[in-house]
Amino acid sequence: MSRKLHPFNGGVHPDGHKEPSNATPIRAMPLLPRYVVPLRQHIGAPARPLVRAGERVARGQMIGAAEGYVSTAAHAPTSGSVLAVEPRAVPHPSGLFDLCVVIEADGEDRAVELQPLDWRNLDASALRNRIRDLGLAGLGGAVFPSYIKLNPGAQAIHTLILNGAECEPWITCDDRLMRERAAEIVLGAEIMRHALGCASVLFGVEDNKPEALAALRAAAPTDMEVVSVPTLYPSGGGKQLTYLLTGVETPTGGRSTDVGIQVFNVGTAYSLYRAVCLGEPLLSRVVTVTGHVAEPGNFETRIGTPLADLLAAAGGALPGAVGEIIGGPMMGFDLLDRVAPVTKSVNCLLVKDPRLFPARPAALPCIRCGACARACPADLQPFEMYWFSRAKDFGKAQSYDLFDCIECGCCAYVCPSHIPLVDYFRYAKSEIWERERDKREADQARRRHEFKEFRLEREKQEKAEKFAKAAEKQKAAAGTETANPEEARKKAILQAALERARLAKEGVTPKNTDNLPAAVEKEIAEIDARRERMGAKQQGGEE
Amino acid sequence: MNGSPFALLGHNSVTAVMAKVMAALIPGIIAHAWFFGPGIWVSLLLCMLFAVGLECLLLLLRGLPLKPFLSDGSALVTAALLALALPTLAPWWLYLMATLFAVGVAKHLYGGLGQNLFNPAMVGYAAMIIGFPVYMTQWAAPIGVAHFTPSLAEAFDLVFAGSGAISVDAYTSATPLDAWKTQARQGMAEADILAQPIFGWAGARGQEMVALMYLLGGLLLLANRVITWHIPVTFLAAMALTAGLLHLANPAQHAPPLFHLLSGGAMLCAFFIATDPVTAASTPLGKLIYAALAGFLLMIIRAFGAYPDGVAFAILLANICVPFIDAYTQPRVFGHKRGGKRGQA
Numbered sequence A: 001m002s003r004k005l006h007p008f009n010g011g012v013h014p015d016g017h018k019e020p021s022n023a024t025p026i027r028a029m030p031l032l033p034r035y036v037v038p039l040r041q042h043i044g045a046p047a048r049p050l051v052r053a054g055e056r057v058a059r060g061q062m063i064g065a066a067e068g069y070v071s072t073a074a075h076a077p078t079s080g081s082v083l084a085v086e087p088r089a090v091p092h093p094s095g096l097f098d099l100c101v102v103i104e105a106d107g108e109d110r111a112v113e114l115q116p117l118d119w120r121n122l123d124a125s126a127l128r129n130r131i132r133d134l135g136l137a138g139l140g141g142a143v144f145p146s147y148i149k150l151n152p153g154a155q156a157i158h159t160l161i162l163n164g165a166e167c168e169p170w171i172t173c174d175d176r177l178m179r180e181r182a183a184e185i186v187l188g189a190e191i192m193r194h195a196l197g198c199a200s201v202l203f204g205v206e207d208n209k210p211e212a213l214a215a216l217r218a219a220a221p222t223d224m225e226v227v228s229v230p231t232l233y234p235s236g237g238g239k240q241l242t243y244l245l246t247g248v249e250t251p252t253g254g255r256s257t258d259v260g261i262q263v264f265n266v267g268t269a270y271s272l273y274r275a276v277c278l279g280e281p282l283l284s285r286v287v288t289v290t291g292h293v294a295e296p297g298n299f300e301t302r303i304g305t306p307l308a309d310l311l312a313a314a315g316g317a318l319p320g321a322v323g324e325i326i327g328g329p330m331m332g333f334d335l336l337d338r339v340a341p342v343t344k345s346v347n348c349l350l351v352k353d354p355r356l357f358p359a360r361p362a363a364l365p366c367i368r369c370g371a372c373a374r375a376c377p378a379d380l381q382p383f384e385m386y387w388f389s390r391a392k393d394f395g396k397a398q399s400y401d402l403f404d405c406i407e408c409g410c411c412a413y414v415c416p417s418h419i420p421l422v423d424y425f426r427y428a429k430s431e432i433w434e435r436e437r438d439k440r441e442a443d444q445a446r447r448r449h450e451f452k453e454f455r456l457e458r459e460k461q462e463k464a465e466k467f468a469k470a471a472e473k474q475k476a477a478a479g480t481e482t483a484n485p486e487e488a489r490k491k492a493i494l495q496a497a498l499e500r501a502r503l504a505k506e507g508v509t510p511k512n513t514d515n516l517p518a519a520v521e522k523e524i525a526e527i528d529a530r531r532e533r534m535g536a537k538q539q540g541g542e543e
Numbered sequence B: 001m002n003g004s005p006f007a008l009l010g011h012n013s014v015t016a017v018m019a020k021v022m023a024a025l026i027p028g029i030i031a032h033a034w035f036f037g038p039g040i041w042v043s044l045l046l047c048m049l050f051a052v053g054l055e056c057l058l059l060l061l062r063g064l065p066l067k068p069f070l071s072d073g074s075a076l077v078t079a080a081l082l083a084l085a086l087p088t089l090a091p092w093w094l095y096l097m098a099t100l101f102a103v104g105v106a107k108h109l110y111g112g113l114g115q116n117l118f119n120p121a122m123v124g125y126a127a128m129i130i131g132f133p134v135y136m137t138q139w140a141a142p143i144g145v146a147h148f149t150p151s152l153a154e155a156f157d158l159v160f161a162g163s164g165a166i167s168v169d170a171y172t173s174a175t176p177l178d179a180w181k182t183q184a185r186q187g188m189a190e191a192d193i194l195a196q197p198i199f200g201w202a203g204a205r206g207q208e209m210v211a212l213m214y215l216l217g218g219l220l221l222l223a224n225r226v227i228t229w230h231i232p233v234t235f236l237a238a239m240a241l242t243a244g245l246l247h248l249a250n251p252a253q254h255a256p257p258l259f260h261l262l263s264g265g266a267m268l269c270a271f272f273i274a275t276d277p278v279t280a281a282s283t284p285l286g287k288l289i290y291a292a293l294a295g296f297l298l299m300i301i302r303a304f305g306a307y308p309d310g311v312a313f314a315i316l317l318a319n320i321c322v323p324f325i326d327a328y329t330q331p332r333v334f335g336h337k338r339g340g341k342r343g344q345a
Helices: A124-133 A173-180 A182-196 A210-219 A238-246 A266-277 A307-313 A371-375 A382-390 A394-399 A410-414 A421-481 A485-505 A518-542 B014-036 B039-061 B066-070 B074-085 B092-108 B120-131 B152-161 B176-185 B190-194 B207-223 B230-249 B257-261 B266-273 B284-304 B311-327
Strands: A034-038 A062-065 A080-089 A097-105 A159-163 A200-206 A224-229 A261-265 A284-291 A297-302 A324-326 A348-351
Touching (some): A034 A080, A062 A097, A124 A182, A159 A182, A159 A238, A159 A266, A173 A182, A173 A210, A173 A266, A173 A284, A182 A200, A182 A261, A182 A266, A200 A210, A210 A224, A238 A261, A266 A284, A297 A307, A307 A324, A382 A394, A382 A421, A410 A421, B014 B039, B014 B074, B014 B266, B039 B066, B039 B074, B039 B152, B074 B092, B092 B120, B092 B152, B120 B311, B207 B266, B230 B257, B257 B266, B266 B284, B266 B311, B284 B311
Parallel strands (some): A159 A261, A284 A348
Antiparallel strands (some): A080 A097, A284 A297
């Protein structure tokens, strides 16, 4: 507990608003008549549907299989029949529909047979495959498939960090989980340590959660360290917590594994424990429902629960509510459709009211006061990035390291001109991605075209060579017959003339470098070789 | 519709920033009235009225909404700084012209709030010192030194109707900065110069107390995190260092550092003018370079230039360098190599 902390620059202190939801224990949800399970809940490729409309499923049955490397499975939250496999509303800022499996519950909640894993004696790669099939993904928000993160690969992982900072205001699902299920979280961390083969395990929890800190300290063995970190948003950001606890900066464009550190959310550790020790797929998660609702609190919510039902479980929104946020007020997004279901990434349903969430005042021009730069935990100059993003000078915005922006919202939070800075950065990033995609496609088209030209030319040459060979054979055969030297001489002259004509036609003029002294020839060869190398290097640089 | 963040820091707006700056100016303004008479209220009022009127006019001409831009308070701050930089008791049209250059030319012709390269108040001041140098040398003499200190009503009269029968010399005097320079060049000894009534215990009589009040206001801005320490501390340090070296090299010609710090517009500049975020450098290292440059230039102009004070020209020259300074002092971004080059597009 006396670990030396390494405070990152910037950060802000928004009002916590943790009290409304962290006072009561995690509540169970009643079984609902219908669940909607999206097949893309994680980063990466969507799961491949394994069921069709009309099929019967049992709780825990895999209904979507991991497809490709970066992917993970999806499971039926209860027993019943598949109503449809079709695009439905999902909780995503875009409001676009995505492929979902709609399940009508039969009320029996019959489960498939669960197979606990003997993880201490299981081969690490077999363990990871099982974890992929059990649908584990990071519950902290990024929903990266966990089995990949548990694969140390070429990098040796020396430190495992369990992220229990929960720095977003209003959200308390990790807080309650740590208070109530610390022993299970610690077991999950043990499994992670086993899979990663790392020595050091650190828990990072903000000091506004003393009960959670105490519970973890009571549960953790002596070789795991539970560290209280100062309450400062965004100390729960992966890179920020890593730096705070270890003083190691995650290199730009890289992951913390590049420096031998892996970070998991405490909720993921808990779900990993259930997956491994009980054999249970990721069927539910804890979700905070708070804000302008009758009975705020935390709910053990099955994946696929329509958000409207979750809201109803918390007593419904109070009069005067003006919409909901998925996630917290700093990084969340507006919920566009309440029929969208809870997914693995949904940690909070925050109901807005005009008093706590007044409309953002109209933006004034930037006065370059630099408050955003002082608040930025990535040490960026947001006002410069804003200037160029607004002018659509995306190259320049990128040269101010736009892609190091973690979109934490600190800059827009402190901006006295009320400029929605993060909106500009999201816009600039998506424009740059779009352009890169266009460029890649154009490059590919160009390469295809060039190869086609090359292929056609090659085929022509091959054909010509074949004809030439055939002609030579014929000539050789004829030569043995006509032993007339005069005839042969005439033929040779004709042949040479034809050859010259062919060369002229192809535009190949004889080089003026014939019959040169050996030294000059050598020099020319060296120059050519150097040119070749330079060309190769330039091409390599463009890749 | 806006995306995240949905939370906003409370009581935070451009208006609030400007209000804090105005509040921090109040001790200095009161000290000014105390030591130089009520003339400051007249120039302050006129500059503010002209600034708001011009702001309205230009916003209308540019087709911009009045309410958000008028209520940001930036025109009032510019006007206040201008009034404090200009001599009091000058003709009313001088204040109008100065405000026209500040708000009209330096601010709106460059694109309005946040877009100006040059500090508006200093552009207004510089235009006046070039255009009407005589008026810019007639500074109200401190109470006790002047033969006559106009009351508020008399001050209005002087500003609008001119001095009439009263000699300008009755209520104005050269500034101590000017006096030092000319008298030292004439070979007067330091002790004899300082013995004159317009000089005080360390700097210029009256001005030194006003300067201390600006310092107090500046400390309030620092405490309220409206400004950071970088610019004022570096500016004053660069001034003191340059003045100290000059004084050491030639004590007969150059006044000691403390005299310079407490005379003229040095303190006002350090905390209120050089710190204007729009026109100052914005990176931590850039702020140090910018402020050091401004402080150094101010002392060079004071020591070797023809003008009584060099605040306006020092700031405008430093403003020119800001884009260059900012471009080459970008801080290291989290996760980037130390000393690594910023990725170029």
